[in-house]
Amino acid sequence: MKIVDLQFEESVSTYIKPLHIANEIAAEATNIRVSLLTDSGITGKGEASPSFRVNGESVPALMALRAQILEEVKGMSVLSYMLIFDVMDRFSSSSSSLKLAIQYAVVDAFCQHTGIKPYQFFGGRKEYVETDKTVSIGSLEETIADVEAIVSEGFNVVKMKVGEDLQRDIERVVSVSDRFRNISLIVDANTGYTAKEAVFFADALYRERCPVVLLEQPVPVHDLDGLKLVRQKAQLPVGADECVRTRYDAFRLVKNDCVDFINVKLMKSGLSDALAIIEIARSANISLMIGCMCESGYGISQSVHFAAGTGAFVYHDLDSHMLLRNTGPVGFDQRGAKLFVTGPGS
Numbered sequence: 001m002k003i004v005d006l007q008f009e010e011s012v013s014t015y016i017k018p019l020h021i022a023n024e025i026a027a028e029a030t031n032i033r034v035s036l037l038t039d040s041g042i043t044g045k046g047e048a049s050p051s052f053r054v055n056g057e058s059v060p061a062l063m064a065l066r067a068q069i070l071e072e073v074k075g076m077s078v079l080s081y082m083l084i085f086d087v088m089d090r091f092s093s094s095s096s097s098l099k100l101a102i103q104y105a106v107v108d109a110f111c112q113h114t115g116i117k118p119y120q121f122f123g124g125r126k127e128y129v130e131t132d133k134t135v136s137i138g139s140l141e142e143t144i145a146d147v148e149a150i151v152s153e154g155f156n157v158v159k160m161k162v163g164e165d166l167q168r169d170i171e172r173v174v175s176v177s178d179r180f181r182n183i184s185l186i187v188d189a190n191t192g193y194t195a196k197e198a199v200f201f202a203d204a205l206y207r208e209r210c211p212v213v214l215l216e217q218p219v220p221v222h223d224l225d226g227l228k229l230v231r232q233k234a235q236l237p238v239g240a241d242e243c244v245r246t247r248y249d250a251f252r253l254v255k256n257d258c259v260d261f262i263n264v265k266l267m268k269s270g271l272s273d274a275l276a277i278i279e280i281a282r283s284a285n286i287s288l289m290i291g292c293m294c295e296s297g298y299g300i301s302q303s304v305h306f307a308a309g310t311g312a313f314v315y316h317d318l319d320s321h322m323l324l325r326n327t328g329p330v331g332f333d334q335r336g337a338k339l340f341v342t343g344p345g346s
């Protein structure tokens, strides 16, 4: 089960509707499919969904790392997968989505060899997770129409993007809350507010009794004092996303009492740091959600299996395959909001 080769392949998908988050609009996504070939004939597969905004990654730079990564891991056995994880941890700061793709491809090969499924490798705690679905920043009318469609598809948790215009954000969230009483809302500012704006925002939603279960990444990445202030002042649970990539980030936030929630994304952390963050959060009694970048149906299956197997997450934001064209579930089955690990190929 020794690694003999790595192949990288770019894959471009377009969004059904451009994804508008605070200060960024994306029309398409480029992912990298990784094949890890072993001397036993088994090929493990993984997908990287690079992010320049969050990870500082660019696709050409990641593609160019193939030869260097192969040099590091060639000849290593996927049965000693932690040794390969350790090698890939060195790529945490420069190419974390590629680190994930390699680490997942190793797990995939390990599972094929041993006859288990990835969610069993990760612990086998659950066989399905329930996901939310995301609403971009848009006009009030667009927002209402988008939420209406999401609710009619059977989703119970809706994630609303905010963070560009405080007053309009309050109006959008309050209007959705008034109209749809039986859903839970996650509001994600993607670093768009100052701490004072975030406290004002949270107060307004709390006063209006909006069913907001989580205010995600209200302030800029490095403003940990601001994040802590929002957590102390706001009457809503406060979570970190962009400012937690490694276990060291998570430890710093927990130690400084900055958050109620951490949003784990495999593309920010790889498997190794995601597993470490779960244990840090459990030890500190901090809650977890799992999110995604722009993964295809296969890329999302990595997080579905990870989330189901570890059973570690309160909320699941695993919807990118639904927002992109021509990329349905691979390795899991979807029924409404539920993502089952028992699909073909899982």
Ligand SMILES: [Mg+2]
Pocket (backbone or CB within 6 Å): 188, 190, 216, 217, 241, 242, 263, 291
């Ligand atoms: Mg987020």
